[in-house]
Amino acid sequence: MMFSLCNALCFLMFLFVVPLECKSEGYEPASNCSTVECPPYVVIYSQKEFEIRSYKEALWVSGPKILNTSFVPAFPNAILTLDAYYGGKNVQHVKIDKTAPIFVDVQPALYYVQNTTYTANYYVPKRYQNGIPTPLSPEIKPVKLPKYKYAAVNRITFGLLDDAIFLGLTALKRSLQGTPYQRAATFNQVTVVTYNPYSPNDPSINSDGFNEVLVWFD
Template identity: 35%
Template structure:
């Protein structure tokens, strides 16, 4: 029997025993291509479904820009990223140049008033050789993240926009409804607005294979 015939036989046996084959679900999201080029934040997938996955992150040192108030994610993220990019290019007290890492993470605290600005905090993972000694700077400060070790994550592609974000937030909320994780999700709020995080794995100049994630953090 050839390997194709053997594979078909295994599938038939599994179906007859009520065993489903869910290789993609067990594997979780594919590692972003950019993580083959740069150091990426590490995590363990503890549950993987079609519309989301649940991860456990270990705490690490990141560098964080000062909070930026803006009416637009695109504006707030752009300003915060430029501050941190200047920092890793040597604009720090040691004139140290740090390697790029991924993802760039933006914590978003939406305003409870639609006419007021939201708050955006842009964070950058420090390379492993700077985990214990981040270069000081007046532009940015080191911070241990994540504050909560578990994350519900939804992945999406393309360029992140102000119009796209609410759709992704709603989709992740919907996919978690009725799951065992729903009651554990800590939805930090400012009035009626939920705090969440956007992670982007690509350079702004990448046109293809863009990987973005919407994240709800929680504790078990």
């Protein structure tokens, strides 16, 4: 595969463990982000199979940890409290504009295991970046994200069933082999990124028809 000059420079610099941030084209941005607020990021490096992003640190709200063996039943429970909070269930009774995407942290990055936890995170609109309406539920917590400098991302063009997420993560891990990022990425936790919060398993409702799997690293 032919690299751009920027990608070639990034590759060489990573060989010497000196990270160089180079803006690249990467995936087409989600169309949702033209109508709702989305967290800003820069594409550092891209290939056909994956891209490396650097997200700007910002304020998010995190929901309760849901213990389950499967994403499908866990997801609606993970977002239930956050949906109510954004809908006005807070001390100030303020309705907060919905944002996209939803980040769902899955730990460990395995499926059908008994102790898997799912935690949903909603991006906070710019209006409330300096302070959010007071939650009624102690399960809702403001958090600064991301906690890592980089994210490796694989875009999947099918619904968020467990097998689809697992295959997307496996494909991402395979694609990173032989690149300067293979030793930087860790797979103890995967973040599932859905731009379609109402029906994540039906990509036809999302005009873009995709979701993403993401792993963080420094």
